Amino acid sequence: MTPNENSPVGPDQELSSECSAQAASAAPLEPVQTTTSRRDFLKGGGMLSLSSLVGAGALMAQTDDAQAAIEWAEHFQGNYRLMTPQEKAEARARLERRYSAEYGKKVTVDGTEAKDGVLMGYALNIRKCIGCRRCVKACVAENNQSRGPNPGERIEWIQVLRMERGEFSKEKMDHGYPEGLGIQVGGNAYTPAGQVLEGQYHYEPKAVPEKDATYMPIACMQCEKPPCVKVCPVRTTYREADGPVVIDYNWCIGCRMCMGACPYWARRINLTSPILPKEEMNPVTHYLGNRPRMRGVVEKCHWCLQRTRQGRYPACVEVCPVGARKFGNLLDPESEVSLILARKNVFRLKADLNTFPKFFYFYD
DSSP: OOOOTTSOOOHHHHHHHHHHHHHHHHSOOOOOOOOOOHHHHHHHHHHHHHHHHHHHHHHHHTOSOHHHHHHHHHHTOOOGGGSOHHHHHHHHHHHHHHHHHHHTSOOEEEOOOOOTTOOEEEEEETTTOOOOOHHHHHHHHHTTOOBOSSTTTBOOSOEEEEEEOOOOOGGGTTSSBSTTTOSSBOGGGGSOOSOOSOOBSSOOOSSSSOTTEEEEEEOOOOOSSOHHHHHOTTOOEEEOTTSOEEEOGGGOOOOOHHHHHOTTOOOEEOSSOOOOOGGGOOOEEETTTTSOOOTTOEEOOOOOHHHHTTTOOOHHHHHOTTOOEEEEETTOTTSHHHHHHHHSEEEOTTGGGOOOOSEEEEEO
């Protein structure tokens, strides 16, 4: 009688079946043909890369190399203005440790916030400016700007334009093109006439002021409606409550869209690693101000936040030998800037663009 599948199985039969299964498992297995799709392969590789990255992060966070741990944490920190007060303090402490080790001196990174009731403003007397460019040098020294000898290694936030005075004259009537007629293009077109916003900003005169020259310094206008802020794709540049437009260098991606949007030529980019000698580095810094920058980030004037938020003047104001530069609180009617706006002939550069600068030019 052949048992069917419904027949009861005895103990002996169970033991026999179990032994057979063990014998079968001990036998060599035949190769199994499996097919792996490209999608599965890439998915597995992606998971491996992600796990490797996480593992590397864990190792670096626990490493004895303090420099590696600081750089890792700094690289992945959040946007500064979105941090909690504790996170901001930790970020500044990391920078202080790194800068102090890098430059061999005690470096402080201030985080003083904007004060209520303060709106910073700047005024410049263009008739007093003698073009000495001391403001440029003081700004470079105070704000840790790159000072290398090669193109792209020297950064200056302030530009002093040298413009020649000129006039229309009868002697130039026939000196145009075609020669002798001066009809198509008059001769007076090839020489300075009046004062225009053109000229040199890298000039080295023997003495200043030069005869028949006038000077117009230009820097960031700290606009109330800054075009640079509108175009930034990562929101790393923004206007602070007390007026200056600042940059979170750790979030800048170097796209230079802000540079293209700025109508005042006020922004610079570090195309190379900044050259900042250790002995010349200013150790008193602010997170949103003059702390050392890295390669590939944009920088600009911020009215020396490390100074102005401590009740001091910007470096360019202090160093001006003729007192052409003024700084103060626009909300205080008795401040220097407010009195100038009330009593002097004042204008703003490119006011037609509706950027509403807080940098004013005036003349007596």
